[in-house]
Amino acid sequence: MSEPKYDLKKAYRELYAPKPDSFSVVTVPEFSYLAVEGAGDPNTSAEYAAAVTALFTVAYTVKFASKVAGQNYVVGPLEGLWSAEDPGAFARREKDAWVWTMMIAxxxxxxxxxxxxxxxxxxxxxxSGTGKAEADVQVVSPSFDGVRMVKFEEGLAVQVLHVGSYDDEGPILERLHQEYMPAHGFEFAGPHHEIYLSDPRRVAPEKLRTVLRQPVRRS
Known part of the structure; x- marks a missing residue:
């Protein structure tokens, strides 16, 4: 019998399986990520589609090399760090103002x-046309130059599981920013973080599962 694959979501279940609509405080340790950066509306930006394609292509290439070397693992979910000059741009869904770093742990x-x-x-x-099936994402013309390895320690954060469309995140983010954080003495300490547990190509919008995480510090 082959050994089970290492799965980051299971090893750190408390970080990847929060309860829906219930805020929880976690401490996120340092992880290594594949990462690529950009800006603009992820729904319309060709740059975003190319970045995600490159990210997954590299992720699966690294995973298969590790498997051959004797250490197999499950490729992690897509994650995104999102920032804007005004944090309220997320609750208002002003996507053209967003700056993003897409990542895979x-x-x-x-x-x-x-x-x-x-x-x-x-x-x-x-x-050469042989890497498209491994990436298993929409085929666009990716640029691999921007894909890099980063180490990121998020530390103290508040998170919640959102079930539903990405465009319906506004109300729960409004509650987090305007109610929960002030009531518990927290202020912003880093970019908004999303972890996409569902594949939007295969899951209906109302059933998408997304971890919404906000790094915080005591005010």
Whole structure:
């Protein structure tokens, strides 16, 4: 019998399985991520689609290399750090004002050299037409130059599970920003963080499951 795959969502269940519509305070340790940055409305931006395609192509390339080397794991969900000059832009869904960093968390044994090799191999495979099925995302023309490995320690944060369309996040974010955080003595301490547990190509909008997380500090 083969050993089970390492799954970050199971190893850190408290960070990836909050309760719906109930805010919880967590402490998020340092993780390594594949990351790519950009700006603009994710629904209409060609840059965003290209970035996500490149991110997943590299993620699966790194995963398969690790599997061959004897350490298999489940590729993590897509995550996004979202910022704007006015944090209220998220509750108002003013997407053109958003700046984003899209990420996929990596197991602790993945190194910088693993990622660099993955970027190089993914780019060559995509150019030859053999990497599209592995990425399993909408095929656009990705740029792999922006994909990099970063380490990020979020620390103290408030999070909640949102079930429903991304465009229906406004009211729960309004509650978080205007009610929960002030009532508990918290202020903003980093960009808004979303973790996409559902695949929007396969799940109806009203059933999408998204972790909404806000780094905070005591005011």
């Amino acid at each position: 990596l197991p602790e044994w993945i190194t910088q050299s693993d990622v660099e090799a993955g970027v190089e191999k993914a780019a060559s495979k995509f150019d």
